[in-house]
Amino acid sequence: MRQVAIHDRHSANPMLVVIGQPKVDPGSVGEHRHRRNMLCWSESGTIALHAAGREWLVPPNQGLWIPAGILHAVEVRQPGGVRVVVFVDDHGPGEWREPTGVAITPLVAELIVHLDENRQRGTLRHHAESLLLGVLEPVPNTVFDVPIPTDDRIRGIADALIANPADPRDLDEWAFAVKAGVRTISRLFTAETGMTFARWRTRVRMRAAVGHLAAGASVGAAARAVGYRKPAAFAETFHRLTGQHPGIYRSG
Known part of the structure; x- marks a missing residue:
């Protein structure tokens, strides 16, 4: 018996499909595109997305909107x-x-889980899909994306700091390391990332800290891992950039 016949015409036409994977192991997928808009929710893992010269971090309790056609x-x-x-x-x-970063509120999370676990078409599912579409909101003032410079003179600095955010070298030391003037390095960072070197490094550190917190590290351990000696100073900076206390991202 075809159940579609007992539903209204709207409930028979899906607006979205949820694909759940209970365990995704570390690894990478090279550059590709999708034909449809997607929302990726890292329910308990942490993933990074590289696109258009930027790198987005998707920690637990956050989502990332990926428009169709984006490489x-x-x-x-x-x-x-x-x-x-x-x-x-x-x-x-x-x-x-x-x-675009998306706030995965308790309501959004429950709707996604419900739609994943209850896939039968019907009026109730149509309403749930409509509600989910209506409550999606971008994450304000996020630090989860970082612009990646292309100029060789500062790309090496950027790669080194992303690999080790706790590296204590200041701008003078980095300029010496890449054999360029301090003013040149400072100007290039502003031109290519839209922010000063200090602000860019702080953003990298806060984003890296989210990954440590998501892996179960304490606020103090996350602070030390990204170059802060005092957890209070780290927490203050984190709150200034995100509007939230770092503990909210701690797994468990």
Whole structure:
């Protein structure tokens, strides 16, 4: 018996499909595109997305909107569960034309889980899909994306700090290391990233700290891992950039 016949015409046409993976192991997927808009939710793992010269970090309790057609690469940094919401046709926030952080509130999380675990079409599912579309909100003032410079003179500095955010070298020492003037390095960072060297490094450190917190590190341990001797100073900086205490991202 075809159940579609007893539903209204709207409930028979899905607006989205949820694909859940309970365990995604560390690894990477090279550059590719998707034909449809997607929302990636790292339910318990941590993944990074590279696109358009930027790198987004997706920790637990955050999501990332990936518009259709965007060339991107994915790296799983912390294993865990991931759910991907694939939007049919042009459903989703049309004004989000680049990767965008999404707030995974308790309501959004419950809706995604419900739609993943209850896939039968019907009026109730249609309402749940509509509600999910209506409550998606971008994450304000996020530090989860970092612009990656292309100039060789500062790309090496950027790569080194991303690999080791706790590196204590200041701008003078970095300029000496790459055999360039301090003013040149300072100017290039501003021109290529839209922020000063100090601000860019702070952003890298806060983003890296989220990964440590998501892996279960304490606030103090996360602070030390990204170059802060005093957890209070780290927590103050984190709150200034994100509006949240770092403990909210700690796994468990």
